[in-house]
Amino acid sequence: xxxxxxxxxxxxxxxxxxxxxxxxxxxxxxxxxxxxxxxxxxxxxxxxxxxxxxxxxxxxxxxxxxxxxxxxxxxxxxxxxxxxxxxxxxxxxxxxxxxxxxxxxxxxxxxxxxxxxxxxxxxxxxxxxxxxxxxxxxxxxxxxxxxxxxxxxxxxxxxxxxxxxxxxx
Amino acid sequence: xxxxxxxxxxxxxxxxxxxxxxxxxxxxxxxxxxxxxxxxxxxxxxxxxxxxxxxxxxxxxxxxxxxxxxxxxxxxxxxxxxxxxxxxxxxxxxxxxxxxxxxxxxxxxxxxxxxxxxxxxxxxxxxxxxxxxxxxxxxxxxxxxxxxxxxxxxxxxxxxxxxxxxxxxxxxxxxxxxxxxxxxxxxxxxxxxxxxxxxxxxxxxxxxxxxxxxxxxxxxxxxxxxxxxxxxxxxxxxxxxxxxxxxxxxxxxxxxxxxxxxxxxxxxxxxxxxxxxxxxxxxxxxxxxxxxxxxxxxxxxxxxxxxxxxxxxxxxxxxxxxxxxxxxxxxxxxxxxxxxxxxxxxxxxxxxxxxxxxxxxxxxxxxxxxxxxxxxxxxxxxxxxxxxxxxxxxxxxxxxxxxxxxxxxxxxxxxxxxxxxxxxxxxxxxxxxxxxxxxxxxxxxxxxxxxxxxxxxxxxxxxxxxxxxxxxxxxxxxxxxxxxxxxxxxxxxxxxxxxxxxxxxxxxxxxxxxxxxxxxxxxxxxxxxxxxxxxxxxxxxxxxxxxxxxxxxxxxxxxxxxxxxxxxxxxxxxxxxxxxxxxxxxxxxxxxxxxxxxxxxxxxxxxxxxxxxxxxxxxxxxxxxxxxxxxxxxxx
Numbered sequence: 151x152x153x154x155x156x157x158x159x160x161x162x163x164x165x166x167x168x169x170x171x172x173x174x175x176x177x178x179x180x181x182x183x184x185x186x187x188x189x190x191x192x193x194x195x196x197x198x199x200x201x202x203x204x205x206x207x208x209x210x211x212x213x214x215x216x217x218x219x220x221x222x223x224x225x226x227x228x229x230x231x232x233x234x235x236x237x238x239x240x241x242x243x244x245x246x247x248x249x250x251x252x253x254x255x256x257x258x259x260x261x262x263x264x265x266x267x268x269x270x271x272x273x274x275x276x277x278x279x280x281x282x283x284x285x286x287x288x289x290x291x292x293x294x295x296x297x298x299x300x301x302x303x304x305x306x307x308x309x310x311x312x313x314x315x316x317x318x319x
Numbered sequence: 320x321x322x323x324x325x326x327x328x329x330x331x332x333x334x335x336x337x338x339x340x341x342x343x344x345x346x347x348x349x350x351x352x353x354x355x356x357x358x359x360x361x362x363x364x365x366x367x368x369x370x371x372x373x374x375x376x377x378x379x380x381x382x383x384x385x386x387x388x389x390x391x392x393x394x395x396x397x398x399x400x401x402x403x404x405x406x407x408x409x410x411x412x413x414x415x416x417x418x419x420x421x422x423x424x425x426x427x428x429x430x431x432x433x434x435x436x437x438x439x440x441x442x443x444x445x446x447x448x449x450x451x452x453x454x455x456x457x458x459x460x461x462x463x464x465x466x467x468x469x470x471x472x473x474x475x476x477x478x479x480x481x482x483x484x485x486x487x488x489x490x491x492x493x494x495x496x497x498x499x500x501x502x503x504x505x506x507x508x509x510x511x512x513x514x515x516x517x518x519x520x521x522x523x524x525x526x527x528x529x530x531x532x533x534x535x536x537x538x539x540x541x542x543x544x545x546x547x548x549x550x551x552x553x554x555x556x557x558x559x560x561x562x563x564x565x566x567x568x569x570x571x572x573x574x575x576x577x578x579x580x581x582x583x584x585x586x587x588x589x590x591x592x593x594x595x596x597x598x599x600x601x602x603x604x605x606x607x608x609x610x611x612x613x614x615x616x617x618x619x620x621x622x623x624x625x626x627x628x629x630x631x632x633x634x635x636x637x638x639x640x641x642x643x644x645x646x647x648x649x650x651x652x653x654x655x656x657x658x659x660x661x662x663x664x665x666x667x668x669x670x671x672x673x674x675x676x677x678x679x680x681x682x683x684x685x686x687x688x689x690x691x692x693x694x695x696x697x698x699x700x701x702x703x704x705x706x707x708x709x710x711x712x713x714x715x716x717x718x719x720x721x722x723x724x725x726x727x728x729x730x731x732x733x734x735x736x737x738x739x740x741x742x743x744x745x746x747x748x749x750x751x752x753x754x755x756x757x758x759x760x761x762x763x764x765x766x767x768x769x770x771x772x773x774x775x776x777x778x779x780x781x782x783x784x785x786x787x788x789x790x791x792x793x794x795x796x797x798x799x800x801x802x803x804x805x806x807x808x809x810x811x812x813x814x815x816x817x818x819x820x821x822x823x824x825x826x827x828x829x830x831x832x833x834x835x836x837x838x839x840x841x842x843x844x845x846x847x848x849x850x851x852x853x854x855x856x857x858x859x860x861x862x863x864x865x866x867x868x869x870x871x872x873x874x875x876x877x878x879x880x881x882x883x884x885x886x887x888x889x890x891x892x893x894x895x896x897x898x899x900x901x902x903x904x905x906x907x908x909x910x911x912x913x914x915x916x917x918x919x920x921x922x923x924x925x926x927x928x929x930x931x932x933x934x935x936x937x938x939x940x941x942x943x944x945x946x947x948x949x950x951x952x953x954x955x
Contacts, residue, residue, distance in 0.1 A: 176673065177655030180638055211656070218657040218815070219638035221597055237559030238758060238791045239716035241805050275641070275809060277598060278562035279367035280716040280789075281402020281723050290600075292370035294405075 164189055165197050169204040178205055179215045183222055192223040228263045228270035230308060232256070233287035234301075237276030240284040244297075248284055249273055251298035255305050268312065269305070344476045345690065346467065347485050347497040348452035349417075356413060358391040358436055363407035363484060365398035365569045366601055367562075371405035372424070379425055380408075383432050391436075397570020399484025400724035401471060402716075404447065407484070410435045416449040416457045419466060448472075450485075474739050476702060477726045478710050479563075479686040483570030488605050491612040494573040500618055502689025506581040507626045509692075511541060514585040518688070520696025522708030527553055527644070527681030528757065528786040529862070530707070530775040536678055539668035541586040543676035550579055550588040550630070551672065551679045553649055554595040554602070557641040558758035559809065560789035563712035564682040566724050568595065568602035571686070572609035576632065578685030580619060581692055583630040586678055591632040594649050597639060606634055641813035645861045646679045648815065659817045660861030681787070683712060704730030707774035711785070717755070717792035718745045730772035733764065737792055749794045753877070757786025759806040759813075760866035762873030763799060782873040784866060798895035799878040800885050804832040806870040814863065821864025824855030828871055836896045840886035849875060894955075900941050904932045908953035915954060918944035 168185045172178040182201060187193050193216060202209040216222050234240075234249045249271075253259060256269050263270040279285055282294035286301055293304060352359070360380060364373050377393060384391055401407060404421035410431070411417035418441045420431055427445055434442040441449070441460040448466030451459050466472065477483075486493035494500070506514055519534035540548065552575065556564040567575060579591055595603055610632055613619040621629045635653050642648045643658040650671050652658035671677020687709065691699045700708040707729040713736065716722045720742035727736065733754050737743070744751055753763040756773075762783035764771070771777050775785050793802065807829040816822045828851050831844050852868030859865045875882060884890050891899040904915075909931045916926045923938035924945050934945070934954075946954045 177653065179655040180652070181655065184636065184638065214657045215655070218659075219640050221637075221639035238755065238789065238805070239560045239714075239722075241559075242717050242791060242793060242797050242802070274598070275812075276557070276559035276561075277366070277370075278556065278565040279370045279402070280560050280562055280714055280791075282367055282370050282405065283716060283722075285370065292366070294367075294370045294372075 160190070160194055160196075162194065162197050162200070165194070166200060166204065169201045173205055179207065179212055180219070183212075183216060187222060192226050195224050226263070226267065228268050229312075230268060231270045231272060231287070231289055232301075232305070233272045233274045233277070235275075235277050235283070235285040235287070236273045237280065237283075239280035240276075243283045245284040247298050248286065248296055248301055251302055252305070255302050268309075344478060345481050345498065345694075347481050348450060348454065349486055349493055350452070350496050351411075351413060351455060352392070355392070358389075358413075359409075359411045359417070360391050360393045361396045361409040361417075361487070362393065363397070363399065363405060364395035364488075365484075366565060366599070367398055367402055368406050369601075373406040375425070376406055376408065376423060376428065379428055380432070383429060387432075387437070389436060394487035395489065396485065397483045397488050398566040398724060399570075400475075400480060400566065400726070401484075401721075402723040403721045409450075410441075412436065412439075414457060416451040416459055418446050418449045418460060418463060420445040421447045470742070471721050471723065471725075471740060474731075474735060475726050476710050476728050478690050478699075479567060479574075479683050479712055480570070480724065480726045481690075482574065483566050483724075486571065488570055488572065489608060491573060491609070491616060494571070498693070499573055500577055500616075500689075502692040503577050503580055503584075503618060504624065506584055506692050507624050507628065511585045511587065514581065514692065515541070517692060517696040518585075521687075521691045521699035522696070522703070523684065523687055523691065523699065524707060524775065525681060526683035526687075526711065526788070528760070528784060528788075530785060533680065533684055536668065536680070537582060537586050539666070540588070540676050540678035543669045545676040547590065547673075547675045548583075548586060548588040549672045549675055549677040550583040550586060550591045551649075551653070551677055552579055552591070552593040552682060552685055553644060553646065553679050554593050554599075554682045555637050555644045555649060556596060556599075556682070556787060557644045557813075558760075558787045558789050560716055560755075560758050560791050561714045561787040563714055563724055563788055565599055565602055566712075567682050567686050568599065569605055572602075572606050573613065574686045574689060575606075575682055576609060576613050576619065578680075578688035579632060580613075580623065580630055581688050582678065582680065582685065584623075584628055586676075588678065589630055590672075591630060592635050592653050592672065593632060594635045594637060594643070594653055596637040596643075603634060603636060610634070640815070641809075642815045642861070642863050645863055647861065649679065650677065657815075659815050660863070662860065683788075702728040704728075704772050704774040704777075706776050711773070711788055713773075713788045713790045715741050715790050715792070717790075718749070718794040718797070719743065719792045720745055727773075729774040732770050732772050734769040736773070736790065737769075741792065744792070744794055746794065746796075749796055751792065752795050752797060753793045753799065755791040755793060755802065755870075756783040756789070757866075757869070758789045759809045760784055760863070760869055761786045761789075762869045763793065763802065763877065764873070765877040782869060782876055784869065796893050796895065798836075798891050798893035799874045799881050800832065800836055800891075801893075801895050803870045803874040804829065804836055807832055807867070810863070810867040814867075818858075818860035818864065820855045820858040821860065821867065824851050824859070824864070825867050827851050828855075828868065832871070835882065835885050836891075836898070838885070838889045838896070838898045840882075842883075842886055844886065845875060845879070845882060897941060901936055902934050902939060902941065902943075902946065902954055904934060905953045905955060906931050908951050910951055910953070912951075914950065915945040915948045918948045920944065 286293045408423045431442045448469045450466045523533045524530040643652045647660045648658040667677040712726040923935045926932040
């Protein structure tokens with residue numbers, strides 16, 4: 151619920167500026183979406199009508215591009231993005247077991263975020279380091295030759311670190 | 320096909336082989352920096368090296384040097400292809416060869432540095448090769464093999480990957496010192512016809528997978544009418560299990576730029592894009608830096624090398640859509656739209672980006688160009704099979720001992736790839752089952768293809784495709800039905816939905832495959848799969864749908880028994896499909912210890928003292944708890 155109220159109070163000034171900077175340039179939609187996401191971590195849906203107006207392109211076109219690409223997100227995501235590679239090489243080395251274990255550990259489905267906004271679980275197709283399969287990513291930190299237990303340990307370590315941090319505060 | 324198998328030996332027979340001794344491939348050595356006495360250290364810091372822990376190594380090396388009052392130049396390098404030995408660190412002191420160390424960790428790092436930098440020897444346990452530069456007087460180390468004789472590299476011919484893992488990826492000077500931009504310097508003295516003719520002689524075909532002759536593509540683009548033209552690079556390497564483009568982008572970005580600039584010069588293009596997938600952030604960073612360096616040195620931008628020819632490149636970051644690897648979809652995505660394919664013609668050569676004539680090639684194709692221009696088309700055509708010339712990089716992964724990125728002449732057999740280079744299967748007792756070529760658009764080739772030389776035609780006739788060059792080796796623990804299901808799941812996710820055959824055909828096939836892996840398959844499903852496959856292949860709009868049924872078709876062609884077994888006997892011989900596993904206690908191995916009894920959550924496991932345990936299949940939920948608990952591996 152807290153996430154919702156935050157969303158309503160979101161300051162979109164910077165996002166409007168981004169759209170204005172790109173106005174009139176060739177093929178701006180993806181670029182604007184990428185920049186806004188880089189700024190806000192996701193693309194606030196309430197921003198889209200205004201973006202369409204600034205760029206003078208139909209809203210449908212923006213929405214079309216937004217929903218087409220898997221790297222655009224329309225809701226806030228967790229502090230830690232747990233990516234489990236499910237590409238071919240990882241699949242044959244048992245990536246599914248890791249993904250299943252992660253779903254159990256975090257109690258979320260694929261692509262979902264935990265209620266405390268701490269973790270987002272995301273299966274991805276190929277990070278391109280297949281020689282080290284199976285592979286996982288926690289934010290930008292790569293974990294090579296992973297096992298379900300190994301990943302569970304890493305998650306546990308983060309949970310402990312985070313709760314210790316909260317206690318200190 | 321018999322003639323095509325000679326690829327492996329063709330290296331020796333190649334006309335150019337006479338000029339270069341044992342192998343004619345351009346072996347690259349970074350020359351010792353003049354006037355520098357400091358030791359040189361290179362760390363494999365590509366995405367894969369970093370994943371294996373290379374960034375921590377850098378800090379540890381710095382700390383070690385500081386502690387011992389020493390200084391050294393540390394360079395990041397890309398991927399040399401040896402994924403199984405990551406992280407890799409190379410060390411060189413003046414007057415001696417560069418030594419490559421494998422599996423470097425905090426445990427052995429101090430020992431390696433001590434032996435190499437303080438004792439003046441090289442750590443034999445960790446070193447796997449030394450690069451002896453013939454142009455410099457270097458005293459080799461005893462007992463360490465030549466880098467190029469290492470079993471993993473011995474059978475490889477590196478053209479595309481010649482500098483990957485060797486040169487500092489931040490340094491254009493390293494690139495220039497290893498023959499970089501020589502191709503461009505030569506190309507600007509040639510006419511467009513001469514360049515295209517040289518590419519034609521080389522026999523180079525599109526390395527993105529389809530294998531369309533590169534020279535023809537360039538000719539179409541050159542002859543097309545337009546006030547502006549585009550030379551675009553497809554670096555949207557989306558095939559799961561393929562990462563050769565990433566290796567080039569990270570390890571040798573200038574070779575791609577040089578190829579693109581030569582191409583632009585030949586077709587008369589003024590603008591270029593590199594469409595790179597967003598999953599490769601490091602590659603994008605390195606590319607951007609390389610572009611700036613190239614502009615600064617006058618290889619890119621206005622009036623290149625004083626010839627009056629101008630060309631510049633912009634990087635376009637993808638946003639995560641597999642179909643954007645398809646050229647029309649890629650163009651749409653560059654223009655900021657949904658990445659959807661379109662009906663051809665018009666082809667991009669006549670109407671591409673912003674409606675202008677556009678030529679699109681893959682990273683690997685471009686990375687070959689400079690070398691072809693320098694050495695001539697005949698030199699390149701000296702390698703490879705009858706129909707496919709040159710080399711091809713493969714991402715060899717799966718159940719092999721030495722997974723990695725390998726570059727071999729086309730026509731090399733699957734056996735050479737898997738056994739000689741890959742080192743054979745991971746598990747000794749579990750045999751080779753199939754090699755999966757070309758990712759979700761390719762197919763699985765069984766053992767009978769072991770002696771087949773790999774080229775576009777031989778793979779096509781087997782029902783697979785070259786694709787971008789992903790090779791996943793499967794063993795008997797991999798279920799073929801599940802593998803086909805896996806790829807279909809991928810295609811269903813990535814189908815853009817524009818045309819019905821692909822959108823619905825793949826979804827229907829996935830439904831059927833899922834049913835079979837869940838033990839609910841029906842015999843008529845096989846025929847249905849074949850029907851839908853044929854329809855989807857024939858009627859899909861773009862390449863994605865046209866090849867999507869390949870994994871299913873090859874599975875049905877070569878592993879039909881296994882599919883039937885799933886349907887009729889409800890059995891998965893690879894023990895991979897959860898619903899089809901039936902655990903039994905092996906009487907000869909069971910010691911009647913009873914350790915398996917307590918973990919069973921449904922009391923399906925029956926055991927009494929001094930009695931062999933027994934599993935009741937009615938109540939067993941296949942949770943594997945008993946399998947894990949048994950110390951004698953008596954439950955299978």
